[in-house]
Amino acid sequence: MRNLKISALALISFISLTSCSNDDDAVFVNEEEVITTLTATFTPAVGGETVTLTSRDLDGDGPDAPVLTVSGDFVTGTTYSGTVSFLNETESPAENISEEVYEEGDEHQIFFQQSGLGTFTYADTDVNGNPIGLSFNYQAADAATTGALTITLRHEPNKAAEGVADGDITNAAGSTDATATFQVAIVTP
Amino acid sequence: MKFHQLLLPLLLAVSWSTQAQYTLSGTVQTPKGIPLDGAHIHSNMLHSVSTPDGYYEINAIPKGEQRVVISYIGYTTLDTVIDFRNTIVLNATLQPHAAQLQEVVLTENNTVSQNTVHEQRLKTETIEKYSSATLGDALKEISGVYALKTGTTIVKPIINGLHSSRVPVISNNVRLEDQQWGTEHAPNLDINSAGRISVIKGANALQYGGDAIGGLVLVEPMKVLKDTLFGKTILTGNSNGHGGNIATSLHRGNEKGWAWNANGSFKYMGDREAPDYVISNTGNREANFSGDAKYIGSGYDISGFYSFYNADIGIAKATHIGNTTDLVNAINNQQPSIIEPFTHTISAPRQEIQHHLAKLDYNKKLSDNASLNLQYAFQLNRRKEFDLRRGEYKDVPALDLTLVTHSAQANWKKYLGDVTLKSGASFSLQNNDASPDTGISPLIPNYTKTDVGAYGIASYSFSDSFSGEAGLRYDFTNISANKYYKKSRWSNLGYDGVFDHFITGEQGSQWLTKPKFTYHNVSASLGVRKRLSNNLELLGNAGLAMRNPNPSELFSDGLHHSNGTIELGDLGLKKEQAVKLSATLLKSGDVFTFEATPFINRIHNFIYLQPTAAETTIRGSFPVYNYKQTDALLTGIDLNTHWKPLQNLQHTFGFAYVRGTNTVTDEPIIDMPPLNINNTVRYTIPKWHDLFVELRNETVFTQSRYPNYNFYTDVPQDGELISTLVDVSTPPKGYSLLHFTSGVQFALGKMQTAVNLSVYNIFNTTYRDYLNRQRLYTDEAGRNIQLQIKFTY
Numbered sequence: 001m002r003n004l005k006i007s008a009l010a011l012i013s014f015i016s017l018t019s020c021s022n023d024d025d026a027v028f029v030n031e032e033e034v035i036t037t038l039t040a041t042f043t044p045a046v047g048g049e050t051v052t053l054t055s056r057d058l059d060g061d062g063p064d065a066p067v068l069t070v071s072g073d074f075v076t077g078t079t080y081s082g083t084v085s086f087l088n089e090t091e092s093p094a095e096n097i098s099e100e101v102y103e104e105g106d107e108h109q110i111f112f113q114q115s116g117l118g119t120f121t122y123a124d125t126d127v128n129g130n131p132i133g134l135s136f137n138y139q140a141a142d143a144a145t146t147g148a149l150t151i152t153l154r155h156e157p158n159k160a161a162e163g164v165a166d167g168d169i170t171n172a173a174g175s176t177d178a179t180a181t182f183q184v185a186i187v188t189p
Numbered sequence: 190m191k192f193h194q195l196l197l198p199l200l201l202a203v204s205w206s207t208q209a210q211y212t213l214s215g216t217v218q219t220p221k222g223i224p225l226d227g228a229h230i231h232s233n234m235l236h237s238v239s240t241p242d243g244y245y246e247i248n249a250i251p252k253g254e255q256r257v258v259i260s261y262i263g264y265t266t267l268d269t270v271i272d273f274r275n276t277i278v279l280n281a282t283l284q285p286h287a288a289q290l291q292e293v294v295l296t297e298n299n300t301v302s303q304n305t306v307h308e309q310r311l312k313t314e315t316i317e318k319y320s321s322a323t324l325g326d327a328l329k330e331i332s333g334v335y336a337l338k339t340g341t342t343i344v345k346p347i348i349n350g351l352h353s354s355r356v357p358v359i360s361n362n363v364r365l366e367d368q369q370w371g372t373e374h375a376p377n378l379d380i381n382s383a384g385r386i387s388v389i390k391g392a393n394a395l396q397y398g399g400d401a402i403g404g405l406v407l408v409e410p411m412k413v414l415k416d417t418l419f420g421k422t423i424l425t426g427n428s429n430g431h432g433g434n435i436a437t438s439l440h441r442g443n444e445k446g447w448a449w450n451a452n453g454s455f456k457y458m459g460d461r462e463a464p465d466y467v468i469s470n471t472g473n474r475e476a477n478f479s480g481d482a483k484y485i486g487s488g489y490d491i492s493g494f495y496s497f498y499n500a501d502i503g504i505a506k507a508t509h510i511g512n513t514t515d516l517v518n519a520i521n522n523q524q525p526s527i528i529e530p531f532t533h534t535i536s537a538p539r540q541e542i543q544h545h546l547a548k549l550d551y552n553k554k555l556s557d558n559a560s561l562n563l564q565y566a567f568q569l570n571r572r573k574e575f576d577l578r579r580g581e582y583k584d585v586p587a588l589d590l591t592l593v594t595h596s597a598q599a600n601w602k603k604y605l606g607d608v609t610l611k612s613g614a615s616f617s618l619q620n621n622d623a624s625p626d627t628g629i630s631p632l633i634p635n636y637t638k639t640d641v642g643a644y645g646i647a648s649y650s651f652s653d654s655f656s657g658e659a660g661l662r663y664d665f666t667n668i669s670a671n672k673y674y675k676k677s678r679w680s681n682l683g684y685d686g687v688f689d690h691f692i693t694g695e696q697g698s699q700w701l702t703k704p705k706f707t708y709h710n711v712s713a714s715l716g717v718r719k720r721l722s723n724n725l726e727l728l729g730n731a732g733l734a735m736r737n738p739n740p741s742e743l744f745s746d747g748l749h750h751s752n753g754t755i756e757l758g759d760l761g762l763k764k765e766q767a768v769k770l771s772a773t774l775l776k777s778g779d780v781f782t783f784e785a786t787p788f789i790n791r792i793h794n795f796i797y798l799q800p801t802a803a804e805t806t807i808r809g810s811f812p813v814y815n816y817k818q819t820d821a822l823l824t825g826i827d828l829n830t831h832w833k834p835l836q837n838l839q840h841t842f843g844f845a846y847v848r849g850t851n852t853v854t855d856e857p858i859i860d861m862p863p864l865n866i867n868n869t870v871r872y873t874i875p876k877w878h879d880l881f882v883e884l885r886n887e888t889v890f891t892q893s894r895y896p897n898y899n900f901y902t903d904v905p906q907d908g909e910l911i912s913t914l915v916d917v918s919t920p921p922k923g924y925s926l927l928h929f930t931s932g933v934q935f936a937l938g939k940m941q942t943a944v945n946l947s948v949y950n951i952f953n954t955t956y957r958d959y960l961n962r963q964r965l966y967t968d969e970a971g972r973n974i975q976l977q978i979k980f981t982y
Contacts, residue, residue, distance in 0.1 A: 027625035063681035
């Protein structure tokens with residue numbers, strides 16, 4: 001008799017607890033934090049063609065590699081004013097991540113890694129007076145050359161570490177939010 | 190008859206030798222077979238107290254006729270003389286005082302146990318020593334048990350080279366469920382709630398499931414079966430991590446009527462320190478509670494149990510790498526990329542885990558030799574993993590899983606003279622809910638799992654020196670999941686045309702799928718136990734076990750943020766089938782005892798996680814780890830010895846070796862524990878407040894048998910992309926550590942007090958462990974000085 005009562009009790013609690021469980025259907029997650037597209041735009045200070053570098057990875061962390069495009073060549077000795085922008089194109093309309101990067105400028109920095117392509121200088125600062133890199137200036141090398149330009153957005157870098165504020169990524173640590181390496185050319189006009 | 194057998198050597202006692210020393214052991218129980226905890230056993234100046242399961246042991250008894258007294262309040266004292274010419278097993282049954290029966294039943298256990306599975310148990314002292322650490326740390330003291338770690342606080346046991354869902358942890362007869370045991374999901378259990386912890390190596394415990402290919406960890410709460418109220422409080426302070434732990438418990442025991450237990454513990458630790466730097470963000474805190482209430486009637490008992498585990502665990506920041514470039518830098522630099530000053534603060538990445546376990550249990554004595562157990566258990570596991578995230582997602586977890594498990598089981602047991610029969614059935618229903626609020630596709634999807642199982646085990650004593658056990662179990666499992674796959678991933682994994690029937694919908698660039706799997710498993714075990722001579726026993730076991738791929742092996746898909754790897758499951762995985770043969774040779778003795786357990790485990794469709802390549806995304810390239818399947822052969826041996834060259838001196842030796850081979854490719858298996866050897870020397874001076882001094886050496890050799898899963902990736906260097914080797918395969922060098930422990934006991938008013946001082950890693954040795962998932966990024970923690978005070982009242 002007692003046995004029966006206990007079984008009944010167990011059964012009731014079992015059923016009541018089971019019935020609380022959620023519906024099983026998966027909910028579609030639109031990954032809003034994802035950066036799919038990195039675009040660097042170089043506008044010459046005086047005349048000439050704007051150069052645009054784009055890395056687009058529409059499946060985010062999926063297996064498809066990003067597609068890289070370089071709109072044209074740089075011109076020797078030319079000064080460019082540049083901007084870097086980040087988009088999430090899995091959404092429609094695309095979400096502009098650059099604004100978020102700017103708002104949290106103290107937690108982000110963009111690095112330009114290259115050798116012999118010229119000089120990059122930061123043209124913006126965060127609340128602490130450290131560079132962010134969404135705006136920058138680029139002075140192309142005086143001689144024609146080709147090379148790789150790697151643009152990297154670091155999250156939570158140590159901007160106080162040696163060389164970091166000057167654009168050296170070596171001691172920056174933090175984690176990479178977006179990065180792309182473009183093969184570019186500098187040609188004589 | 191048995192009594193006369195005992196008297197015979199007593200009468201025949203003739204020769205004396207002053208050097209020889211013997212061990213007296215056995216159990217103390219009531220006439221109803223209930224073990225008596227805390228019974229006092231003494232022989233001259235030597236004494237011992239029985240453990241909660243009634244077991245006691247007195248060592249170093251001189252040869253010859255010695256008086257042995259076993260007493261317990263409320264029971265008639267057993268007072269006898271035994272002639273010690275050998276190791277004696279004395280199982281005593283004490284009669285209640287109030288009862289009319291004043292006689293004492295005394296039996297010497299001459300027959301070999303029907304239990305053909307050798308259980309290795311952690312001593313209470315060891316459990317208490319690890320009060321501020323984890324279950325996995327404590328289990329390492331058993332040879333053949335290694336630890337798989339993610340940092341310092343996430344520790345899971347590896348038994349004979351196998352871990353995770355191959356080694357179920359059974360807490361109070363309930364299998365702990367936790368998101369199906371990814372490698373960084375440690376058992377959600379507070380070691381302080383355990384009264385007894387034992388390990389079964391091999392798949393021979395069919396009543397707990399048929400899938401324990403590696404072995405089982407059994408954790409049982411304290412059982413007090415006498416009319417008493419007592420408590421214990423342990424305070425632990427650690428220098429490394431600048432924190433500690435308080436664990437307190439109260440126990441109300443009763444042989445009839447109400448009995449209860451209550452345990453609470455609180456841990457608070459800051460960053461751990463390696464010899465050369467702080468391992469930033471490795472603090473942890475825990476607040477745990479467990480308790481039960483039991484009503485013991487005549488012929489039945491009913492109990493309710495509840496436990497709550499609540500942990501906040503920091504993951505070393507240096508392991509939060511951005512991409513393969515960072516991984517290459519971490520490997521080449523041999524120094525964490527982030528070293529910050531010491532802090533108690535835990536920031537992202539971190540894990541927040543809550544685990545509730547509630548259980549109702551009913552035991553009924555059906556007749557003098559048959560009993561029935563009914564049990565229902567409910568588990569709720571909430572796991573949140575927080576990452577370094579941007580903007581509005583800063584405080585939103587990257588992974589948010591809720592796992593609900595209901596389980597019910599019935600077990601029946603009957604003794605029929607030489608035969609013991611056990612059988613039972615179990616049912617469980619599990620539901621995982623992955624919150625979409627994370628804004629990240631969940632690594633483990635929503636799923637529902639149903640298990641139904643039934644088993645039968647028969648044990649038989651062929652003779653006084655030979656017994657056998659055979660068991661059979663059947664399990665049915667159904668898993669049905671609900672998950673979005675990126676179309677590009679679906680094609681990349683080769684699912685097009687193979688698993689199209691799982692697709693039920695489409696949204697943008699993703700497929701909605703409802704994979705369903707059904708498994709029928711049969712597991713079996715066969716064991717024998719033979720006494721070869723007076724103090725030599727041989728146990729032999731053969732087990733067939735089957736394990737279904739778990740949801741993380743089937744469905745994992747995406748970036749594992751806390752270690753920057755893309756983890757990919759495989760819908761095509763088949764169930765694992767293992768045949769394990771093992772033998773245990775047990776030698777008991779007065780001065781020297783040993784146990785040796787060689788084993789061979791052949792696993793068909795062995796599932797493992799293999800680094801395969803790097804995959805490029807806009808965040809850079811990431812190492813990809815795929816779940817793969819092969820045939821494996823694991824062989825090895827575990828060895829333990831205890832040697833007492835002098836009355837106060839004891840040496841303990843543990844040796845464990847496992848060799849894992851992928852029999853398809855003839856390569857070693859990844860992540861196998863290296864050869865490890867432990868030596869402990871302990872010196873006791875009973876008259877100085879039971880002072881003991883112990884030195885323990887832990888030596889782990891370099892794992893030379895590993896598969897080469899290194900890969901190349903492009904890393905920007907001086908403006909060029911250079912193809913660079915990512916060495917994720919080479920194991921770190923072996924190491925040897927020395928630990929020291931010392932303690933005394935004394936009475937403080939009415940309280941029994943014990944003070945222990947331990948120094949772990951005395952020489953502050955710098956090392957990395959092959960089976961630490963964070964070994965590529967940081968060293969292991971260095972020296973730790975621990976002070977522990979225990980009050981019993």
